[in-house]
Amino acid sequence: MIPLAFLQANPLGDVLNNTEWAFPLAECFHIVFFAVAIGSIMMVDLRLLGLAFQRLSPAELVRDTWVYTLVGLVVTVTAGMALFVSDPRMYLFDRWFRIKVALLLAAILYNYTVHSKVAMAGSSKAVGAIVGAISVLLWISVVAGGVFVSLMLI
Amino acid sequence: MSLYSICDSIENIGIFTYVRETPWVYPIILSGHLICIAVFGGMILMTDLRLLGVGLKDKTVAEVVGGLRPFKRIGFVVMVTCGLLLAGSEATQYYQNPYFWTKMTLLVLVGVHALVFKPTVYDHPEELDKSPVLPARAKAAAVLSLILWVSIPVCGRLIAYYEPEKDKAPQTAARHSDSTPVK
DSSP states (O other): OOOHHHHHTOHHHHHHHHSSSHHHHHHHHHHHHHHHHHHHHHHHHHHHTTSSOTTSOHHHHHHHHHHHHHHHHHHHHHHHHHHHHTSHHHHHTOHHHHHHHHHHHHHHHHIIIIIHHHHHHOOOHHHHHHHHHHHHHHHHHHHHHHHHHHTTOO | OOHHHHHHHHHTSHHHHHHHHSTTHHHHHHHHHHHHIIIIIHHHHHHHHHHHTSSOTTSOHHHHHHHHHHHHHHHHHHHHHHHHHHHHHTHHHHTTOHHHHHHHHHHHHHHHHHHHHIIIIITOHHHHHHSSSOOHHHHHHHHHHHHHHHHHHHHHHHHTTOOOSTTHHHHHHHHHHHHHHHO
């Protein structure tokens, strides 16, 4: 376990706190790349829900989009970690931050287990729709959780 | 009638006061705005990558453009509605914010982009699929779209960082009230 005091005093945190541009820059990367990650996942979800790309299989869409999902997630999470180290103590004790991270971990886990398995293997329409709907709800709640963190709500 | 008083009137319209002053309403609408960025913004970027010939190459342009069009439209309408509610509820703050005006300018450019490229690119994706190489106008549309749609959320985020000259508006108001007794 990394001591909180060390995290709190980390040099990256100093850059984020003591320059005018670093924190907003990290936020901009966070936002643009979560759009890439979630937008690409939504394409698969729309297919699973039977709302778009009817002529293509969900598996084909996963094969086309997984790289964008992965790059999007990696950049978003990296930028998010940079935001986090600007003030680890504040975030760790923030209720919304904890909720958001729990939702994010659930969403990532879901995406790379149930979601990709069902999309790749093919399934009945009903199962696909349920799996797609859960994915949409998970990712939407992650974004909302992030907004609540950023507004520093109590 | 000054711009400030116009914005002040806008801000005091019932719906905007409601958004500003009711607990949880502002964060929920902001969440809606950001969720649309995730869903709709991401799809724009995917479309652009296809037009550039970089991504989704197994799919035809027609499949990507046509498949995503209705969702991008719905997302755009919800996103703009949320954005108007947010901006209107803080109109007196926003009108003096350069990032807000930069963002509005970029949105106008999105309209120009649509006027220019809709007839030549987006309305005829099948023709783009027929040509052996993606025509330059499709790539130009994609590059400009990418620049616009990355800049817009960036400006949106930066709106929150602009600190107006302290109490600019009240000062103006104070100056008016100061001058009244002299008259």
